[in-house]
Amino acid sequence: MNLSPLRIRLLVAALFTVSFLGALDHTIVSTSLATIAGELDALAHMSWIVVAYTLASTVLMPVIGRLGDTVGARLVFLVSLAVFLIASLACGFAPDIGWLIAARVVQGIGSAGLHLMSQTIVAHITTPRQRARYMSVIGAAFPVAILAGPVLGGLIVDTWGWPWVFWMNLPLGGAALAFAAFVLPHVESGAARGRIxxxxxxxxxxxxxxxxxxxxxxxxxxxxxxxxxxxxxxxxxxxxxxxxxxxxxHPLVPLRLFADRRMAASTALSAIIGIGLFSVTAYLPTFFQLAYRTSATVSGLVPIATVFGMLVSSLLSGWLVGRSGRYRRFAITGPLLAAAGLAAMSVLPLGLPLWVPMALMALVGVGTGLFMSLVVAVAQSSAPRSATGAATAAVNLVRQIGSTVGTAVIGGVIGTGIARLVPASAGLTPHEVHAAPAAVQAEVAAAYAAVLGPVFGALALVYAAGFAVALLLPPGRLSDEQRDVVPPVRGDAVSQAAGRPSLEETP
Incomplete structure (x- = not known):
């Protein structure tokens, strides 16, 4: 599809906006969780406000990806945005926790559609080389939301009340819906209409x-x-x-796609991001509050440094790949940098200035950002046009599953490890630990360092596995022609099945 550069930029801006809303909703609600659950008298069910949203979006990803290929990404995108906005309105009016959880399920489904279809639409309207650049812009919605969410969440709850955490989606999302309805082009996937x-x-x-x-x-x-x-x-x-x-x-996830090693490697790298970084970021503030004895505000600087490094490197790698088309070097270098940062964190002694772990976690973010959005573009380019939505869903799905499982496992390791080493710390808040005698503070700090050190080491091994996976990516360049894709490996079964012409690999 030939669109002017200006129209492509306007479309990408609109897609970034709605992707940002979906990502922001997750981070901003997490900040407001205690207030929401307290006012609804449902502290025992607080976690389900987040779990319902995440689980619904994860479970429906393959279905939404398939719908995008069959009925069209534009229609699925517009319906998903409308569903997301209606559910946001319902969340704000929730009289009890049951209503809110049900509305969050619907909102999570809409969010999944926004995220997947934004990436799918970019794949349909750009060349593979342009796709790497614009996909990094769309992918920046998540780290930006992580940076802005906690501040906005606290400000909104303190100023207007928790319903506005959800209602703030309406004006911006409504404007994006009106804009997208008029300017979003009809894109044909080429997939045969079939049953879900x-x-x-x-x-x-x-x-x-x-x-x-x-x-x-x-x-x-x-x-x-x-x-x-x-x-x-x-x-x-x-x-x-x-x-x-x-x-x-008409499978939800065409398994034949994974016969292409670019698709297989991209999917594995995406899972490694979920396991290796997204799973541990939620525990970083607590670790630094108790191991380094910082305040809650100061402890937030470490995840901010991580996310900022990820944001900068993602945009940089997207821009560089957009210029040269060379993608493999970033997929190889990124896991190595992240593994080095996590390995250093695993042996970092206590008592060092906070800027040292901040710099190391920023290195982890930089390494992750180098290939975070790139793997989506490579996976899309390896799939036939008729399976773009399915390929996009698969890459995002394994990242989400990796994050979900990794977060639960790490939480269990930390909980049981600390309870074993310092039984008296059960139920103590960071504020209470800071007010305790110096000997107790030192005991808790040493326990957190002893438990988290092996966790960081294990995550470093996960990224090292990512380096090995990245080596499986064939050399080549992303094409600057929309009809082409990343040069396939000779004899590529998926390319042949899709009827695409084989291209020679570019050194």
Whole structure:
């Protein structure tokens, strides 16, 4: 599709705006969680305000990706934005926790559509080389939301009340909806209209819900038996999903895509980002409050440094790939830098100035950002046009699953480890620890360092595995012609099945 550079930039700005709203909603609500749950008298169910949103968006990702390929990315995008805005309105009017959780489920579905279809639309209206640059802009919505969410959440709750955390989506989202309805082009995916794989959707949902319950309950000794049952159900659900997808005429996730090693490697790298970085960022403030004895405000500087490094390097790598088309070097260098930063964090002695861990975690962010958005562009370029939505969904899905599982596992390790080393610390807040005698503070700090050190080391190994995976990417350049893709490996089964001409690899 030939669009003028100005129109492409306007479209990308609109897509960034709505992607930012979806990402911001997650971070801003997390900041306001205690206030919302307290006013609704539902502190015991507080976590489900976040879990309902995340789980709904994860479970529906394959379905939404398939819908984008069959009925068109434009229609799915507009409907998703409308659903997101209606659900935001309903969240603000929630009289009780049940209403709010139900509205958050709907809002999460809309958010998934916004995120996936923004990336899919960019893939349809740009060349592969342009795609790397613009995908980094769309991908910047998440780190920007992480930086802005906590500040905005606190300001809105203190000034206007928690309903405005959700209602703030309406004016900006409404304007974006009106703009997109008029200027968003109709893009044809080329996919044949067919039935949605309902059985595949059901088996995946069963596996995913059971997996979340298993990793959540695993951290609670009293829930050991239910966790095992949920784990067995998760394995059975995903096994059934794979069996269904292999036989389905119109699968949610065409498994033949993974015969292309660019798609397989990109998907694995995306999962590594979820496991290696997104899973640990939630625990960084607590670690620095107790191990380095900082205030809550100061502890937030470390994740901010991480996210800022990720934002800068993502935009830089997208711009450089947009100029040269060379992508492999960033996918190889990024995991190495992140692994080095996490390995240094695993052996970092206590008592050093805070700028030292800030610099190391910024290095982790820089390494992650180098390939964070790039892997989406490479995966899209490796898939036939008729499966762009499915490829986009697959890459995002494994990242989300990796983050969900990794977060639960790390939380369980920290909880059991600290309880074992310092039993008296159970129930103590950082403020209470800071007010305790120096010996108690030192004991808690040493315990957190002893528990988190191996966690950082394990995550460094995850990124080292990412380096090995990146080596599987074939050399080449992203094409500057819309009809072309990343040069496929000779004999590429997916390319042949899609009827694309084979191109020679560019050195």
């Amino acid at each position: 794989d309902v059985l595949g959707a059901v088996t995946f949902a069963i596996g995913m819900v059971a997996l979340v319950l298993a990793v959540t309950w695993a951290a609670e000794p009293a829930m050991a038996a239910p966790a095992v049952v949920a784990g067995v159900c998760a394995v059975a659900g995903f096994a059934a999903f794979l069996a269904v997808e292999l036989r389905a005429g």
